[in-house]
Amino acid sequence: MGGAVSAGEDNDELIDNLKEAQYIRTELVEQAFRAIDRADYYLEEFKDNAYKDLAWKHGNIHLSAPCIYSEVMEALDLQPGLSFLNLGSGTGYLSSMVGLILGPFGVNHGVELHSDVIEYAKQKLDFFIKTSDSFDKFEFCEPSFVTGNCLEISPDCTQYDRVYCGAGVQKEHEDYMKNLLKVGGILVMPLEEKPNQADSGKSRLVHLPPVAVRSLQDLARIAIRGTIKKIIHQETMSRSGNGLKNPPKFKRRRVRRRRMETIVFLDKEVFASRISNPSDDNNNSEDMEDEREEEEEAKPSELKPDPPVNFLREKVLSLPLPDPLKYYLLYYREK
Numbered sequence: 001m002g003g004a005v006s007a008g009e010d011n012d013e014l015i016d017n018l019k020e021a022q023y024i025r026t027e028l029v030e031q032a033f034r035a036i037d038r039a040d041y042y043l044e045e046f047k048d049n050a051y052k053d054l055a056w057k058h059g060n061i062h063l064s065a066p067c068i069y070s071e072v073m074e075a076l077d078l079q080p081g082l083s084f085l086n087l088g089s090g091t092g093y094l095s096s097m098v099g100l101i102l103g104p105f106g107v108n109h110g111v112e113l114h115s116d117v118i119e120y121a122k123q124k125l126d127f128f129i130k131t132s133d134s135f136d137k138f139e140f141c142e143p144s145f146v147t148g149n150c151l152e153i154s155p156d157c158t159q160y161d162r163v164y165c166g167a168g169v170q171k172e173h174e175d176y177m178k179n180l181l182k183v184g185g186i187l188v189m190p191l192e193e194k195p196n197q198a199d200s201g202k203s204r205l206v207h208l209p210p211v212a213v214r215s216l217q218d219l220a221r222i223a224i225r226g227t228i229k230k231i232i233h234q235e236t237m238s239r240s241g242n243g244l245k246n247p248p249k250f251k252r253r254r255v256r257r258r259r260m261e262t263i264v265f266l267d268k269e270v271f272a273s274r275i276s277n278p279s280d281d282n283n284n285s286e287d288m289e290d291e292r293e294e295e296e297e298a299k300p301s302e303l304k305p306d307p308p309v310n311f312l313r314e315k316v317l318s319l320p321l322p323d324p325l326k327y328y329l330l331y332y333r334e335k
Helices: 011-020 027-035 044-049 066-076 093-102 115-131 133-137 171-178 216-239 280-298 311-318 323-329
Strands: 056-058 061-063 083-087 107-112 144-147 160-165 181-188 262-266 269-273
Touching (some): 011 027, 011 066, 027 066, 027 093, 044 056, 061 115, 066 093, 066 160, 066 181, 093 107, 093 115, 115 133, 115 144, 133 311, 171 181, 216 323
Parallel strands (some): 083 160, 107 144
Antiparallel strands (some): 262 269
16 A cells, blocks of 8 residues: 655655645654654665655565555554554554654553564664664654564553554454553554464464663653753753744845837937936846846755754763763763
8 A cells, every 4th residue: 555645855755745645644743754764764775765655565574655654643643651552563663653752651562473573673773773863852762572473462461552553453353452452542453354374383472561660760861861952942942032043034126127218309200219328237237146146046055954963962962971971861872
């Protein structure tokens, strides 16, 4: 499935197209989609197709079409602090976007049948945490993945606020899926479709990760990072005058000057003559200059834009703290 919207040149353009087609309708979902580049979850040789609204499969690795993921994210009605279970978590792309919304006090679990896909998802998650500037713009609920058949989850598992199953679910398993859900929760899944017949090997119960309480040290890190972000926001507001950006530059309106024509009447005959206005030469020069300026403005800038500044990282590194503590506050990120 897919192909509902036009392909984008990059991740932002893909999101623009999804918004225009009303697949993305809320700000939280839009922010999550923009924060994680879909191409990062593709193998290098297939990245040319990353911004098309199409599903992608290579071996056991699978990504649904962007329009499907956006519909799922909107339907789940995600909020900070909720618990989420992703059945068939795959590459972890969806789980990571969900984690950006759940925040540090949410729960984010995934079950995936194929162990090689679990390893792929962990690599992509590690890459996101260590290298993406988006990580520092959010408080992230890191997903945890376990290998197993989602129809063999231990009956003593915790229930979740939100559950998503990407594979087709037969009617006979509908109640099983609903039992994974808390009262008042939301379950999103395709129903009454024939599921893929995959050999899961020897049947065994799947034990989901425990819902762990964060350590005092981890809570302190979350609080410190949150405080620094507030300070950065206040400083930005102060510099820009309550958040107002620099006033837009208005293009000077170009007035086209016309030559003055003078007609001289001599008795009954008409003698027509063009008499130059003394300022004509200057006006022509100004017109040409204006045209050159407009052409220059129309040309795309050949200079590359400055890379975005990670203000949180800069602020942490400037603090009078021991280096190990700074690196802890930065989650030992590579940039």
